[in-house]
Amino acid sequence: MNMKKTAGFILCLALSFSLAAANAPAAGALPEPAPSVTAVPSDVTLTLDGKPVQLDAYQIGGSNYFKLRDLAYILSDTEKRFSVTWDEETRTAGMETGGTYSPVGGEATLSTGYRPPREALPTAGAILLDGYDTDFLGYTIEGTNYFKLRDIMSAANVGVSWNEAERIIALDTSEDYMPDSVPLLPGTTPLDTEAIAAKAASVVTIYTYNEMGEEVSQGSGFFIRENGWIASCYHVFADPSASVVAVTDDGKKYAVHSVLGYDVSRDLILVKANGITGATPLALGSAESLRRGQPVVVISSPYNMKNSISSGIVSGFRTDVKLRSEGLTDIQITVPVSRGSSGGPLFDMYGSVRAIIYAKHLFAENANFAIPIGDLYSFMEHLSPTSFEAMREAVEAAAPKEAQEEPSSLSQSAAASYIR
Numbered sequence: 001m002n003m004k005k006t007a008g009f010i011l012c013l014a015l016s017f018s019l020a021a022a023n024a025p026a027a028g029a030l031p032e033p034a035p036s037v038t039a040v041p042s043d044v045t046l047t048l049d050g051k052p053v054q055l056d057a058y059q060i061g062g063s064n065y066f067k068l069r070d071l072a073y074i075l076s077d078t079e080k081r082f083s084v085t086w087d088e089e090t091r092t093a094g095m096e097t098g099g100t101y102s103p104v105g106g107e108a109t110l111s112t113g114y115r116p117p118r119e120a121l122p123t124a125g126a127i128l129l130d131g132y133d134t135d136f137l138g139y140t141i142e143g144t145n146y147f148k149l150r151d152i153m154s155a156a157n158v159g160v161s162w163n164e165a166e167r168i169i170a171l172d173t174s175e176d177y178m179p180d181s182v183p184l185l186p187g188t189t190p191l192d193t194e195a196i197a198a199k200a201a202s203v204v205t206i207y208t209y210n211e212m213g214e215e216v217s218q219g220s221g222f223f224i225r226e227n228g229w230i231a232s233c234y235h236v237f238a239d240p241s242a243s244v245v246a247v248t249d250d251g252k253k254y255a256v257h258s259v260l261g262y263d264v265s266r267d268l269i270l271v272k273a274n275g276i277t278g279a280t281p282l283a284l285g286s287a288e289s290l291r292r293g294q295p296v297v298v299i300s301s302p303y304n305m306k307n308s309i310s311s312g313i314v315s316g317f318r319t320d321v322k323l324r325s326e327g328l329t330d331i332q333i334t335v336p337v338s339r340g341s342s343g344g345p346l347f348d349m350y351g352s353v354r355a356i357i358y359a360k361h362l363f364a365e366n367a368n369f370a371i372p373i374g375d376l377y378s379f380m381e382h383l384s385p386t387s388f389e390a391m392r393e394a395v396e397a398a399a400p401k402e403a404q405e406e407p408s409s410l411s412q413s414a415a416a417s418y419i420r
Contacts, residue, residue, distance in 0.1 A: 039065070039120040039141050045168045048074055053171075054110045058146055060120055060139060064169065065146035068093060068127070071156075073107035076100070078173040080156045093127045093145070095155060097257070097274075118142060127275070129155050132245070133252040134275030151277050153177055154227055157258065176258075176385040179227050191351045193311055196297045199351060200249045200307040202282045203299045204230060204273070206256075206343065208241035216241045220300040220344035221271070222353065224284065228254065228276030231376055232343030233358045234262050234269045237388065238395075244388065246273040249307050259391050261383035265325035266375045267358055270383065282345055285352030287331060287372035290314050298335045300344025300357055310335045312366070321369055323359055330369045331355050337368045346370045 039058035042065075046053045055070045072084045072095075083099025086092075120139035127136045127147065134155070138147040149169065153160050159175025162168075202223045208216045219236030223229065230246060237244065237259075244256040254273040262269040294314045299307055312335035321330045333346065337357050346355040355370035386394075 036119045036121050037061070037139070039118045039139060039146070041115040041117070043167065045166070046171065047168060048171045049078075049173055050170075053108070055108055056111050057149075058118070058120070058139075058141060064149045065139060066149050066152070067107075067144060068095070068147050068152065069101075069104065069107050071149075071152050072101040073103060075156060075158070075173070076103075080158045080173045082156055091123075091126065094131070095127055095129050095152075097130055097156060120146075129275040130255045130257075132255045132275060134254075135278045136275065137277065148277075154179075154277075155274055178383075178385070179225060179229075189351075190349055192349075193297055193309070196347050196349070196351055197299070197309045199282060199345075199347070200299050200309070202280045203307050203345060204246040204248055205301040205304070205306050205340075206230075206232060206236055207245045207247065208237065208239065209243045209245070211242040213242075218301065218304055218340045219342045220340065220357070221246065222282050222299075222343075222345045223276075223279040224270075224281045226277065226279050226281060228273035228279055229260065229281075230256070230271050230273055231345075231356065232269055232271065233356065233371075234264055234267045235358075236343050237262075237269055237271070238392070241388070244271070247306070257387070259386050259388060261379060261385070262391055263375075263379040264395055266328065266379060267324050267371060268356070268376055268379060270376075270380065283352045284373055284376075285348060285350070285354050287354045287374055290317075290331065290348070290354055292316055295349055296333060296335060296354070297347045297349070298333075298337060298341070298344055298357055299347070300337060300341035302336075302338035302341045304340055310337065312336070315367070318369070321359065323369075324371070328375065329372060330359070331372060333368050333370055334366045335368060336366055 037060055039060050042057035042059045044064055046055060053074055055066055057064050057066045069084055072082055075081050081098065081101060083096045083101050085094035118141045120141045123138040123140050123145055126138050126145060127134045136147055136151045138145050150160060153171060154177045157177050159172035159177055161170045163170065204221050206219045206221050210216050216239050217236060219232060221230040221232035224231050246254045246256050254275055256271050256273050258272040260270040260272055292314055296312060296314060298310045302308055312333050315332040315334055318330045318332050319327065337360055341357045344357045345353040346357060348354050353373055355372050356376065357370050359369040361367035
């Protein structure tokens with residue numbers, strides 16, 4: 001993609017700054033146990049790639065719960081297989097995507113006869129996914145752990161569909177797991193800065209690492225979906241890396257494997273953090289009604305200072321920045337941002353996200369830039385899940401030769417900021 005130079009207007013992407021950041025995964029502490037609930041034997045039919053599968057299952061709160069080892073067993077001969085480990089000392093299960101499952105006996109054994117409702121005790125936080133935290137909710141029923149089917153299929157990236165009329169849950173290993181459409185929930189009540197700062201729980205710090213485990217880049221992002229959908233800037237993920245980790249405000253680390261969609265020309269991306277089911281999505285508003293002088297607040301991680309709160313005003317609207325495709329409008333703000341802020345949400349005083357931080361001026365003090373949230377809506381209508389490796393290959397293949405040779409592409413413009 002050709003990105004035009006702006007005469008006399010030197011900008012740097014507010015991207016990534018490599019600082020020492022711990023990337024070792026750690027299991028989170030288990031929450032206080034909740035009261036028991038009643039689990040009812042499930043009456044649904046389960047199919048895998050069109051063939052019926054008989055497994056014990058229970059319904060709790062309208063959701064179906066299965067044994068983790070049963071699900072690993074039926075997927076063991078597919079590309080969506082995963083292995084299971086168990087740490088007796090910490091009472092923690094491990095789920096490794098792509099691993100070979102080793103049966104222990106008794107998998108996929110269907111109970112016979114009448115099964116009455118049972119007492120179920122919560123086992124929240126009992127699974128690590130690829131070594132990182134999850135917030136999967138499980139229940140212990142008669143000494144056996146059961147986990148929500150959609151949580152496990154989301155982690156294994158297996159397509160799930162529901163036939164209400166025939167009460168059939170269909171698992172399809174040829175499809176990627178996709179949740180329902182993203183809700184857009186604009187705020188309606190004015191908030192003070194302190195109340196907006198509390199929304200940091202929905203903002204993450206992004207780290208990318210190379211094959212040696214060395215940090216390549218650092219940026220920001222925010223949840224727009226309960227099951228771990230994160231919106232951010234494409235350039236945060238553009239450099240080659242072996243792994244990507246999202247760190248939440250409470251310090252938990254989640255692996256990021258999936259790209260839900262990206263748009264290089266708009267400098268936007270949607271990714272999914274594995275193992276998240278209970279995130280609080282931020283309300284998405286509209287940038288069309290923003291006005292000069294309007295107060296705004298940003299939450300981001302400049303220079304690795306996780307989820308810092310900054311405030312300022314809207315300075316104007318620019319079409320001459322030209323770091324993105326020609327004709328796109330950028331929002332100029334006085335909010336101070338630095339490397340590592342890219343991908344952070346820009347809020348109005350109603351708590352709605354109006355834009356996404358992505359760039360700063362090198363010489364004009366507090367002249368920074370954000371992408372209108374409407375640009376995110378535009379490409380969310382045509383998501384195409386892929387891997388980071390496939391994304392980079394596609395971008396390189398589509399880029400004109402001159403864009404690869406001159407320091408005018410998105411990633412190369414970001415590199416120019418390292419020396420200034």
